[in-house]
Amino acid sequence: MNAPPIANTGAVGQRIPRLEVQEKVLGQALYVDDMVRPRMLHGAILGSPIPHGRIRSWDKSRALALPGVKAVIVGPELAPHHLGAFIKDELALVREKVLYVGDPVAAVAAVDLATARTALTLIDIEYADLPAVFDVEEAQKADAPLLHENFEKYVKVFPAEYSGRNVLSISTIAEGNVDAAWAECDVIVEGVYESPAQAHAYIETNGALAEFDAAGKVTVWSCTQSVFKVQAAVSEALGISMAKVRAIATRIGGGFGGKAEPSAQIIAVALARETGRPVKLILSRDEEFTMMRMRHPAKVRVKTGAKKDGTLVAREFDATYDAGAYADDSPGVMGFGMLMARGPYRVPHLKCVGRAVYTNKIRTGAFRGFGNPQTALASEANLDDLAAKLGIDPLDLRLKNAMKPGDTWAGGQKVDACGLIECLEKLRKASDWDRRRKAPAASQPGKRRGVGVACLAHISGVLATSAIVRVLEDGSFSLNTGAVDIGQGSDTTLAQICAATLKVPIERVNLVNPDTDASPYNWGTGASRVTYTVGRAVVQAAVSAGEQLKQRASMILECAASDLELREGGLVGLKGVPGKELPYGALVGFSHYVAGGPIIGTSALMFDGPGFDPKRALLRGVPFSNLGAYVFGAQAVEVEVDEVTGKVDVIEVWSAHDVGKAINPQSVEGQIQGGVVQGIGYALTEDVVWDGGRVVNPSFMDYKIPGSLDVPYAIHPIIVEHPEASGPFGAKGVGEPGLVGVGPAIRNAIAAATGVRLSVMPFTPERVWTAMRAG
């Protein structure tokens, strides 16, 4: 069911302040570490000190003897239920083999945090070291240490393809005939690009608070991107019926994908069960860097062939994603990276092969962009190199090959709404591209300026979602979607959509906090999906409530429901007869006391657009068959490079995104700007440094995310609106795209400024300096 016509949109398109902003500015917002429960204990997790080894023995006695310690649990005490979003290869606590430094091996609950942490040092675990492997190439060699000896036995929830040592998933996407197509090309450009791990570095670390009631039901409060995933994971890991697990979302201090899969929740529940008391478990900042997950490092080889006028003919991508010790979201991340690799261009011949490989390092998982930034770096850097070889302006090359409405994405899904060309044209104008390309004046001697561009596409969608709209007796509404607002403003956006559909002011919409006891199923917040997917469900549920209101009104006014319409201010009226109308509240009163029963609008949906077309494309080992609506964008960055130090300063950024319809333009701008800055960090300042499998810089002191002086104030979000027919009021998502093209845009700008064409990110001062001197 499509969105109602976009005409009278009311709250939609308004820069409405966040619904929860008051509590945040007053310091009253409740994050999980702010919660206190009677007799609450504090939990802490012990991580493995070695990257690979078998556990020989556990001795909890010294820890248990410490005054104030109420429980110590180790792996063998928990049911051997394997978990994993795609491949069930991990346990809540290790039972046999540790696979990375930081792999959780034990947990403690104590009367205070200091005691809990002291107790961790008193747990005696004996390990037998095994040889470890930290590099994806090494890990694939025939004699490499094998991380998952039982890999064949693991349950895989998708038709996985894999072969080779430590390879957990291989995805292949192909169209046309790449091997034959090279012969048609006038020019071929190849390159290999490496991108690093990136830490989510939200200012609030992961944590959970678990409490059992007398009937054996546990409530878990946590900063999660999905209460339903928490409920399922706790149930699965500990063997507790989902009917006895209630997961509630607290206020979240940033997610970015790092709070999408469970972290502290299962262990907090296990400790609460063991002690019979509430347990709060908050990860410390260094544990956040070492125990949970990061973005996949990747190495991507790309080859592009084109005609001498710049028309793209063939592209080939070969990628290896470093999954770390457990699969986590790796099949999805790598598969999605392969799907997006081609870029938003018309390319008749395509072959993308990706593999995800286990290594003895922290597991890697979902992080804003979900595999796309890694291939976007390769794709967009390579296109720039092609433009240089052909002597074509890089922006013109993108324009020449840009997708248009009606084109298909790799795999055959037809894309009806595509504002990419408008994004590029707006970008050209806003950035004064042509002037900046010709004569970049540096701010002082010893510095060089340049501007670079990158295009991007992404998906807004995935998986299942639902919504309930209840009308209350005074004509106000309760909206319940189970969708977690992780700070991106989705609560407000969804309330705007609901209010606009039902023609009431937003103050009349009450948003129910995500709670598995109360909320209908929602896969989670991620994949830039909430505005588009949940928004669609909200429209449908609101329309349904509206139909029921009309139906009640038709009984009172003695007419057909089709003669009635919803009116601004929350009334149902007879079409063409102003003044003949009934307020919603009266209709609800009628429903509750006279006839009809309570008015409840519901909807349940999964993305139902066209999926891949097996006649057009070969797809193997790709863990999804259809996803959602495609979103498009183009980003330009002006940099200044210091010739003495190699330091790259970002001077100005322009980031144009086709969002279909901006439900709340202020939130859209904020997501674009935030994504850009996170992308600047990824490209320039954030460097996870390894010593074998150990993270050497697990702190904000040593791992640097950008501060206010490290990025320009001038980050210009440019909103383009080509309505997405299937989206609520034409809207689709923008949560992730702001980050995706920044790395390659910066890389291309550095090339424009210095002539140096970098291929390893982050482009640290040392790397740039070394490259400038090398050639």
Next chain:
Amino acid sequence: MADVAYHEPETLERALALLGATEGARCIAGGQTLVAMLNARLVEPAALVSLARIPGLGRIAGEADGTLRIGATATHAVVAESAAIARDFPLIAETARLIAHPPIRAFGTIGGAVAHGDPASDYPAALVASDAVIEIASLEGRRNVPAAAFFVDYLTTALDPGEIVSAVIVPHPPAGARGHFLKFSRVDGDYATLSVAAMLAVRNGTCAHIAVALGAAGPVPVRDREAERALIGKPPTREAIAALAEALAAKSDPVDDVRGSSAYRKGLIPGLVARALAAIAN
């Protein structure tokens, strides 16, 4: 941490007595480094002796001979914002302004920074280039140690157990000398990847005074007085400065760490020394 004693003495003598009286006692001023270490359980002192309530210990005064005396508990912010220091001791003022971030500068102290002895921090190189002297207090009295001898190794100073830095004494720069602190770091507020503390006085086109010390270039600030002396009476040409930079690079032994490799840091020295001196060559 249970049962750690906390003291706020009101005189330096009382502080010294308390420090000497308890095994494992540590003194604390601004706490901007020590409390982070306490939080991370890197140190577990038996007692904490605060210097923050000792009146006069943070006093900044100009002596009659033009020397600047900065009391140990003077905060970086006060040093950075002092008009007198900016006017007469610009290298010191500029250094203080570049330390970390505003809240750290508001509470961190020169005594704490100096006693910590981290060569990647900002004061050590600036004090060495300024020929500053560190005044050390103990129950036996006071002794002065030139900055160059005070910083002994990575996180190691000339302080003996029971001693406290009581002041930093900076001689008035030679007539016509200008000072500059060039700090190169990955991001704003970070420790330096490499820093250059420079003083230069040019008279009649030749060097009357030159002092250059490098931070984050080894376990202690790196300075080469012989190479500096070779420039006295000579014009500060590009070649002359390059020779000085080369001498400094030869003496440098930077670490490989998250901020950069040893080779990179050494490679930066010529360009950054030249840049620092160019900023004050006129």
Next chain:
Amino acid sequence: MPDVTLTVNGERERLAVDATETLLDALRARLGLNGTKLGCNQGVCGSCTVLIDGTPGRACLTLAASCGGRDIRTIEGSATGGKPSVVQQAFVETGAVQCGYCTPGMILTAEALLKRQRKPSTDDIRHALSGNLCRCSGYAKIVDAVRLASERMPA
């Protein structure tokens, strides 16, 4: 356990604290003032920012025991009689708040800035906020909020 008497948001408080207890811990655990956040416990992220005698400082690097006689203001002290301060209101309107975790620290730092400098430039604002990390917003709308607040404050 040292005894310390300090003023918090205008109220005199007397606390028995551990010598190594931070002001952050004391505010949150002993006084239930949760607006001041724990982000890194190392003095880098700034989410623990409070005003100590009017100056922004890291509560995670301040020993509670050292705060005797000091005037501490947390985010809970910014509103008066439930009415948001000019800075708080500006943050509400400009979209400067996303996840909200850095917000208390940003607001207090901005309030201290505007007390010292009524009409700061964009660069002055960025410098003042340089010790507060934000992972969500990209800083631009936070700078806008501070500028809006400065325009609205009486001269």
